Amino acid sequence: MSGLLEGRSALVTGAAQGIGLAIARTFIEHGASVTIADLDADRAAAAAASLGGGARGVGCDVTAEQQVADLVAGAAQAHRGLDVLVNNAGITRDASLRKMRLEDFRAVVDVHLQGTWLALRAASEVMREAKRGSIVNLSSMSGKVGNPGQTNYSAAKAGIVGMTKAAAKELAHHGVRVNAVQPGLIRTPMTEAMSAEAYAATEATIPMRRAGEPEEIANAVLFLASDLSSYVTGAVLEVSGGRGM
Known part of the structure; x- marks a missing residue:
């Protein structure tokens, strides 16, 4: 398809890089024009160039209110509107x-919670005017089951679930859907930084007995971004190989 x-x-x-880049690539493969945002503007530009003419790269600190407002406005102007926002940073x-x-x-709470909220707020204004749109927030299984050593990350990712549901209720009658994805252990530069012992221990808790690939998260996000999920809002989709059931 x-x-x-x-x-x-x-x-x-x-x-x-990682899950965000896989999402952008999948979106382009399915006909979208994509703005890639990253704290590192040069890496964002390089990532966009690697994906071809359907992508543009922009630097943005998602914790900075004006930068996020400019990011959303620029994306909407460049592509004549904004249909999908994915909060992945x-x-x-x-x-x-x-x-x-x-x-x-x-730092962790600011990037995940404040960053997600700032982009959600700005994008929803554009989408409300158009009476359509899909926002997908990246949470984590850490926000459901908790991870030792991640009281900050687990709290922030759990907060994203609450934010998703509240925003979904506010925006549903405007034609804007808001959902969340909770990835489990995924092969990315972030998880590759884990020790071999910690990685193996986490992998052993997964019923499917393997880590996921970024593309497997991207496919779930694609479902929530597209009309295949036209009657889905306020949902939290676990993509974890069964971990945390």
Whole structure:
């Protein structure tokens, strides 16, 4: 099947690598024009160039209100509207409760929660006017089951679920759908930074006995972004190989 997003415009944050880049690539393969945003403008531009003419790369700090407003406005102007927003930008600052610094807690919460909220708020204004749109927020299984050493990340990712449901209720009558995806262990540069022991221990908890691939998250996001999910809003889709059931 192809063309699920034919003629539509999308914005994906944190998309210079990993899951975000896989989402952008999948969207382009299905006919969308995509704005790739990343904190590193050069990497965003390089990622866009690697995907061809349907992509543009922009630098953006998702915790900065004006930068996010400019990002959304620029994406809508470049592609004559905004049909899909994917809030994917994220960081980790893992440490035990005893060792985690306040700045590490705040940094993770700011990127995930404040960043998601700022983009959701700005994009929803554009979509409300058009009476249509799909917003997909990337949560994590860490936000459902919790991970030791990730009190900041788990809290932020759980918060995204609550934000998703609240926004879905606010925007449904405007024709705008808001859903979340909770990835499990996925092969990305972020998880590759884990120790071999920690990675193996996590993989052993997965009923399917393997990590997922970025493309498997991208396909789930594609479903939520497209009309295949036209009657789905406020949902949280776990893509985890069965982990956390």
